[in-house]
Amino acid sequence: MQIDTVVRSHNRFALNDEETAEVSRADRDHYTHAWPSFRSAAQTESLVVTGGEGAYVFDAAGRRYLDGMGGLWCVNMGYGRDEICDAVAEQMRRLPYYNPTDGLANVPAVRLAEKIASLAPGELNHVFFTCGGSTANDSAVRLVQFYQSVRRKPDKRFIITRLRAYHGSTIMTASMGGNPRERSPHLRYVTDIIRQVSCPNPYRRPDGMSESEFCDFLVDELRATILELGPENVAALFAEPILGSGGVIVPPDGYNFRTWQLCKEYDILYVADEVITAFGRLGHFFASKDMFGIEPDIITFAKGITSGYQPLGGFVFSDSIHKVLVEAEPQAPFVNGYTYTGHPAACAAALANIALMEREDICTHVRSEGLYFEKKMRELADLPMVGDIRGSHFMICIESVQDRSTKEPFSSSVGVGDLIARNAGQLGLIVRPLGSMNIISPPLVLSHSQIDEFARLMREAIVVTQDQLIASGDRRIT
Ligand SMILES: Cc1ncc(COP(=O)(O)O)c(C=O)c1O
Structure with missing residues (x-):
């Protein structure tokens, strides 16, 4: 041909x-x-x-x-959307940047945080902004550790992820990744607090196993891993609802829901990495609740939030986590932030992008x-x-x-x-x-x-x- x-x-x-x-x-x-x-x-x-x-x-x-x-x-x-370009240009003329630390705010960051809270499921109402998906997951790990420690469960430090997962390219998030192709023998990774369970890929499930038996196997394996580590030592499960860079792996029916339930049973935070799946790719602003019926404790996002017109990521976390953190202050400030947290031009791009998504349904x-x-x-x-x-x-x-x-x-x-x-x-x-x-x-x-x-x-x-x-x-x- x-x-x-x-x-x-x-x-x-x-x-x-x-x-x-x-x-x-x-x-x-x-x-x-x-x-x-x-x-x-x-x-x-x-x-x-x-x-x-x-x-x-x-x-x-x-x-x-x-x-x-x-x-x-x-x-x-798509490319060439004037609405997003104009919003960024206008914001840059008005205020290209300002310090995002405590006690200072800029209008697009505040408005975007409120908008995300309105789009996110359940009691996810608190937003932290980063520069992309890796920093979103990296900071979410820090939030998880901080939260577990200030509520007097400092031993809850293990992070569970899946083989073939991708959570980013900082040293922590690269260590959480489960793709052998992403592991260099020349680099050192964080190994002491990360544990991986099987990849939920139905195509490569063991021979002779039906898809629902495969789901049971995966859930049992996760439970066994939690029990082996000790639930009192496990801080969070990080999971993409559909694994992206690992090969677009759609877990078997019921897997996301059952693993979320397992986390609740053992008082483990469920962090949905929606860096790919949020902002429309699966037909919803967030896929966790609308497609899989789960309400994570934290959802991380990036990419589609600005349609790539500006670099931006972040996470949205629950009222319950927030309440614990508020009660812990001021003895224990959360040491986490970036110069470009809540960057006004990036947040303006996101607001214009979301408005466009809504207008064009x-x-x-x-x-x-x-x-x-x-x-x-x-x-x-x-x-x-x-x-x-x-x-x-x-x-x-x-x-x-x-x-x-x-x-x-x-x-x-x-x-x-x-x-x-x-x-x-x-x-x-x-x-x-x-x-x-x-x-x-x-x-x-x-x-x-x-x-x-x-x-x-x-x-x-x-x-x-x-x-x-x-x-x-x-x-x-x-
Ligand atoms: C699921 C997931 N999480 C995190 C990341 C990292 O995002 P970034 O490259 O913006 O740091 C990616 C990137 O592809 C991703 O697919």
């Missing part, structure tokens, strides 16, 4: 050849990327993204791509078009190389396998996720490779016809990859 000609649209975002060469040189010589692999970065050319409009981004040559990554799970309302759109997207992606399951398609609404993973009947994975040397991503890129579609998986998290504003276009390009990219692997001779795909 031939790859279609790449969609080209010379546009206002294109750079001339000289500028393009200059940017590429400076990129290689000076710009250290996130998760850099130093030698290959020096050898490969980056895709330089120069602009965006709606669900599309453009590169320096003026090529247009449907953005299947939503930036990085964050550009929920994006959650309703996601609950209908997101389901259509999920359906179109699931149709790709007829391709021989596709082992599993999982996810929900605009949060999808396609896992490729060598053999569908045994679920035998491709050898990592094949780089199947990279091949698919590269072929998709040639066709004008950006999807994220992750080992043998491709992760998909487009802007939520995708229209019906753009979803059809997305599905067509995705199918073509997988078919081309299959053909290439078969043609290379040494790959069997059954």
Whole structure:
């Protein structure tokens, strides 16, 4: 099968050849990327993204791509939204920054905290802002420890997380992560207070186990872990409602609810990491209560809160926690904060973004078009190389396998996720490779016809990859 000609649209975002060469040189010589692999970065050319409009981004040559990554799970309302840009510019002219420490406040931070409290479930009414998702989870760990200690349970210090979880890239949150690919043998992690339990991935459950037996197994394992550590030593469980970077893992039915109940039974805080799932990706401002029926003690958020227009994260915590902290003051101040806590321009971006989400009723759109997207992606399951398609609404993973009947994975040397991503890129579609998986998290504003276009390009990219692997001779795909 031939790859279609790449969609080209010379546009206002294109750079001339000289500028393009200059940017590429400076990129290689000076710009250290996130998760850099130093030698290959020096050898490969980056895709330089120069602009965006709606669900599309453009590169320096003026090529247009449907953005299947939503930036990085964050550009929920799409590119080029003047309402957000104007709100940020206006706030920066009025007050670009002011000190966020006790006794000082700025208007957008206060208004945003109130707005989040109104959107969050139950008694979650108190908001702390950080610079992104990692710092949100890092500070939430600190809040958990502080809370347990001031209520005279200082031994409650263990944090439980799951294998394949991703909670961030500070040293604490990286230590909480459960993805072996994210663990470097050259770095030291926090190990004494973190314990991990199994990944709730139904596709990779033990042979012969039904999905509901798998759920029982996971809940029993969590209970056994709590009892082994001693409930009096366990501070919190941190859990993404759907694990994102670990491969869009949707736990078995009832798992989130039952693990939340278990935490309540043993007086353990439940922290929902909604850095990806909040702000519309699953059709709700917060997914915990609306999709899974749980009311966490703390929800962490970032990404979609500003649709990526400004860096911002934070967490919202319960009245019950707050009451304990208020009663502990002033003997024990909570030592935690950042220069950019409640940054006025970032909070103004979030307020404008949320107003836009409400005005365009994006959650309703996601609950209908997101389901259509999920359906179109699931149709790709007829391709021989596709082992599993999982996810929900605009949060999808396609896992490729060598053999569908045994679920035998491709050898990592094949780089199947990279091949698919590269072929998709040639066709004008950006999807994220992750080992043998491709992760998909487009802007939520995708229209019906753009979803059809997305599905067509995705199918073509997988078919081309299959053909290439078969043609290379040494790959069997059954
Ligand atoms: C579930 C989850 N938590 C935390 C983070 C870390 O967020 P950030 O990269 O903004 O620090 C991410 C990032 O992808 C995430 O997916």
